[in-house]
């Protein structure tokens with residue numbers, strides 16, 4: 628039997644593959660996974676990845692019969708999300724506005740955040756995040772008139788690489804919001820009043 632002295636053992640004692648990956652990562656970056664501060668880190672790493680990837684946003688199908696007049700725009704703004712960029716597995720944070728024109732029924736307010744979190748809790752790029760949110764709001768509400776606008780900061784750009792914090796805006800305008808007509812202008816004026824004054 629060969630005993631290596633001073634080298635942490637690559638083979639983890641746990642049977643959890645995520646813990647094994649964390650242990651290997653710590654060794655690869657020159658750390659000792661057996662030192663006191665790091666002993667529990669592989670288990671925490673495994674819990675965090677499961678918390679992220681097995682996130683359950685709950686039910687979103689609560690619709691109420693429409694009691695307001697047709698043609699009303701409903702916007703839920705400043706929904707704050709965290710997601711992970713699929714290129715570097717680093718976090719990006721987004722502030723999202725979701726708007727729609729109810730088509731017979733209205734969707735419960737909290738359901739917009741549930742939908743948004745569901746799509747943020749997977750490896751994403753910001754352009755696809757807004758598309759995915761818009762598609763689910765349309766599918767659940769039965770309305771083709773949906774707009775989603777996100778502003779995000781990506782740590783893969785802020786803390787590594789070019790190391791330049793910046794804000795990225797991505798948007799989807801479907802149905803009545805598609806052309807730059809009154810519906811879109813009303814939405815921008817309501818949710819981003821300072822920006823609409825600059826037009």
Ligand SMILES: Nc1nc2c(ncn2[C@@H]2O[C@H](COP(=O)(O)OP(=O)(O)OP(=O)(O)O)[C@@H](O)[C@H]2O)c(=O)[nH]1
Nearest residue numbers: 712713714715751752753754781783784787788789
């Ligand atoms: N369009 C878009 N790009 C993203 C998003 N998240 C990260 N990126 C970019 O994805 C690109 C990946 O580029 P690559 O050249 O393959 O990777 P890299 O060598 O690490 O690039 P740098 O970040 O420039 O160092 C980078 O420009 C990132 O800024 C996103 O949500 N949308």
Ligand SMILES: [Zn+2]
Nearest residue numbers: 712714715783
């Ligand atoms: Zn990235």
